[in-house]
Amino acid sequence: MQEFILGSDAMRSIMKVVHQVAQYDVNVLITGESGTGKELLAKIIHLQSPRAENPFISVNCGVLSGLMFEDKLFGHEKGSFTGAIRREKGCFEMADQGTLFLDEISEIPQENQVDFLRVMEDLQFLRIGGNQLIEVDVRIISATNKDLKDKVKQGGAFREDLFYRLHVVPIYIPALRERKNVIPKMVDRFLNQLAAKYKKPKPLVKPEVIDIFCRYDWPGNVRELKNLLERVFILNDDEVISIEHLPSDFLWHFKEPHRMLDLEEVKRTAETKAILDVLYRVGGNKEQAAKILCISPRTLRHKLNKYNIKVDRGGGLCLKACLMILRNLYP
Numbered sequence: 001m002q003e004f005i006l007g008s009d010a011m012r013s014i015m016k017v018v019h020q021v022a023q024y025d026v027n028v029l030i031t032g033e034s035g036t037g038k039e040l041l042a043k044i045i046h047l048q049s050p051r052a053e054n055p056f057i058s059v060n061c062g063v064l065s066g067l068m069f070e071d072k073l074f075g076h077e078k079g080s081f082t083g084a085i086r087r088e089k090g091c092f093e094m095a096d097q098g099t100l101f102l103d104e105i106s107e108i109p110q111e112n113q114v115d116f117l118r119v120m121e122d123l124q125f126l127r128i129g130g131n132q133l134i135e136v137d138v139r140i141i142s143a144t145n146k147d148l149k150d151k152v153k154q155g156g157a158f159r160e161d162l163f164y165r166l167h168v169v170p171i172y173i174p175a176l177r178e179r180k181n182v183i184p185k186m187v188d189r190f191l192n193q194l195a196a197k198y199k200k201p202k203p204l205v206k207p208e209v210i211d212i213f214c215r216y217d218w219p220g221n222v223r224e225l226k227n228l229l230e231r232v233f234i235l236n237d238d239e240v241i242s243i244e245h246l247p248s249d250f251l252w253h254f255k256e257p258h259r260m261l262d263l264e265e266v267k268r269t270a271e272t273k274a275i276l277d278v279l280y281r282v283g284g285n286k287e288q289a290a291k292i293l294c295i296s297p298r299t300l301r302h303k304l305n306k307y308n309i310k311v312d313r314g315g316g317l318c319l320k321a322c323l324m325i326l327r328n329l330y331p
């Protein structure tokens with residue numbers, strides 16, 4: 001059985017709930033951000049339940065609507081619509097005696113919610129085009145990364161009666177950034193798994209790598225950490241993982257935020273530098289400088305004014321202005 005890595009008392013209490021609910025066919029609603037382990041937890045509930053030997057069927061409720069949704073869940077009879085060349089079972093039937101995992105439950109199309117609620121209540125339905133009532137024995141676990149209660153409040157986006165039907169035992173999995181103390185353990189366990197999967201020795205991980213992992217917020221949660229480790233594991237054959245082994249797009253998150261680039265400022269800096277350079281070389285002679293810069297003396301005068309570059313009567317640059325400009329250019 002795949003392990004659900006725990007690292008805190010809060011997570012251990014989640015596992016206690018999991019052991020308890022696994023024994024009963026009670027509806028469980030798992031919530032948490034993307035990648036926090038909702039599907040893994042649903043599988044663990046299934047595997048700890050008396051249904052463990054029977055199928056675990058996962059269906060994403062967000063991708064289909066209308067008849068396609070009905071078809072996916074309840075199946076169809078041969079000839080019930082164009083292309084229905086044979087009888088097909090839907091997810092409810094496939095999960096018979098087992099567990100049906102309804103992922104992204106918040107996305108069930110509004111038009112399908114009434115029928116869906118009815119089926120959830122009596123576990124009886126007709127296949128599309130069928131006239132024989134099918135009865136199944138399934139345990140339902142659903143998951144969402146949205147605030148379902150909020151969707152209920154949003155004037156019918158999600159039916160309140162369906163919400164309460166699904167929400168008998170809620171389990172919330174916190175984001176990885178809220179339980180960073182589990183990171184060292186996760187890194188260790190994931191590297192064990194990778195070493196076994198790819199038949200490659202398990203590398204050591206330098207403390208500074210763990211440190212940088214603990215400073216990061218992991219918006220993609222455990223999935224992001226697992227995928228990053230797999231990438232590092234595959235791309236390096238060294239015995240130790242150090243900061244240099246981490247991909248640059250990951251390390252990028254720790255760089256200073258980029259200063260906004262203002263194109264006018266870029267132009268001003270480049271032009272001022274070029275004008276100063278040339279004026280120095282020609283001893284402050286504006287005619288000559290304009291020629292070298294391929295602009296008219298009038299344009300040069302305009303730029304000198306604009307960039308506040310002072311050239312004294314004898315042709316020399318005003319030292320104070322120069323210092324000021326250079327300080328601006330190379331702060």
Ligand SMILES: Nc1ncnc2c1ncn2[C@@H]1O[C@H](COP(=O)(O)OP(=O)(O)OP(=O)(O)O)[C@@H](O)[C@H]1O
Nearest residue numbers: 003004005033034035036037038039040145222223
């Ligand atoms: N506590 C954990 N221990 C071990 N592996 C974990 C844990 N949490 C998540 N994972 C792993 O992280 C990956 C993502 O988990 P899962 O698919 O269950 O997330 P999810 O919450 O269903 O994400 P989504 O909302 O995007 O569907 C999987 O490979 C899973 O095995």
Ligand SMILES: [Mg+2]
Nearest residue numbers: 038039103143
């Ligand atoms: Mg999922």
